[in-house]
Amino acid sequence: MVQKSRRPSSVKPGAAAVPRRRGRPRAYEPEVALARALDLFRKDGFAATSLDDLSAATGMNRPSLYGAFGDKRELYMKSYQRYRDDARAAMIDIFRNAQPIRERLARIYAIALDIYLSGESGPRGCFTVMTAASEAVSDPEIRAMVLEGFVELDKAFAACFRHAKEKGELPVAADPELLAHMASATIHTIAIRARARVPRKELEAIVKGAIDLMCGVKG
Amino acid sequence: MVQKSRRPSSVKPGAAAVPRRRGRPRAYEPEVALARALDLFRKDGFAATSLDDLSAATGMNRPSLYGAFGDKRELYMKSYQRYRDDARAAMIDIFRNAQPIRERLARIYAIALDIYLSGESGPRGCFTVMTAASEAVSDPEIRAMVLEGFVELDKAFAACFRHAKEKGELPVAADPELLAHMASATIHTIAIRARARVPRKELEAIVKGAIDLMCGVKG
DNA sequence: TGATTTTTATACTGTCTCGCATAATATAAA
């Protein structure tokens, strides 16, 4: 459960030779460590995750953690950014390739459910929602990040609905921004319910109903 | 900021004489103390709220807290039950008196917003959602309470939509359970966004859009 | 080889944490 302490000296052959750093080499890969930290934070949240836990999970001792990521709060914020980057990467081609709106929404929610339901010791939900529910109230900087997360999702959905409307898939009276809020609401409700271990089947039923309502049952 | 240490000896005149307890009288009223504890938990959550904080807020010293409510976890669970009782009480006459569905929903969401946006140091959102986002994953008993909270809300909304359908306010094709899930989703999204300090106006716009979508714009 | 640089490893510090043990206090009953 620890990063292997001696990394293979192999360097990608074609890649430009990285000018070997000067001192003792790192025993960890920052990307891997950050992913492990994110795993922990997603499960228990900021306050209930100790530096000892983080140290054990990342295989880094305390001073290395500080050197690499700063204090606990900074590590949390970097973990959150990483979460957002991962989620964005998982969705990127959906938002790029234009498909029929219903298909598009179905794929988005399927990926969201994969993210929310993953985790060895139970589903972990959406990290944006978790952070909103905890640190966001008392920490302005974290609150700003969370708010940005909400807005980003709203905008992405709105773009989908606008596109669909132009294609004539939605009634002319349809309001893309409003529909986007409902699409986000659906994301939020399945994220929260996932943490209470509502089974995937039920969450999928909620998603299906939401799509029907937003796009019209006949589609 | 402390409960007055000597309570007025006045007993409700008409009420049956309470057979005075034997030992030293309590310096606190359990109901008041529980409300203060709930206030704290709603703001910072379980892990970030210390017994010292709780002691200060309730005006009870540590042993009294333990005597009255058990350990921190028990106090948290009792606070949560109290939250649910309060919310239920605030909604009771809405779910009893049958009104047009749109009016009914509007009133429910207005009360919900009052609850979510209250708090001296910023909006605190919905305690059910907060608990789902934190303790629910690792604590089965708390998870069960949270799940119950979701189900209770879903059922209450479903009853509203069923009633409206019988009255002919909704299309015959309308599915009350499905609409209930969307109504709950709307609750969840405004609860979460409230904690990120989204202004009330915006939350009200989301609510209005959701009602239009669920009930049909023409109403 | 020796000096320099960067990271790891160990251990420490002061603070906070929860839960409880003990003693003081205030009431009712005998």
Added chain:
DNA sequence: TTTATATTATGCGAGACAGTATAAAAATCA
């Protein structure tokens, strides 16, 4: 009064916690 009971008040103790100081280790450079 004295005794029994129920609460408050004080504070202890073992452990967890975040962050850091110091020393050892592993690499590059000269």
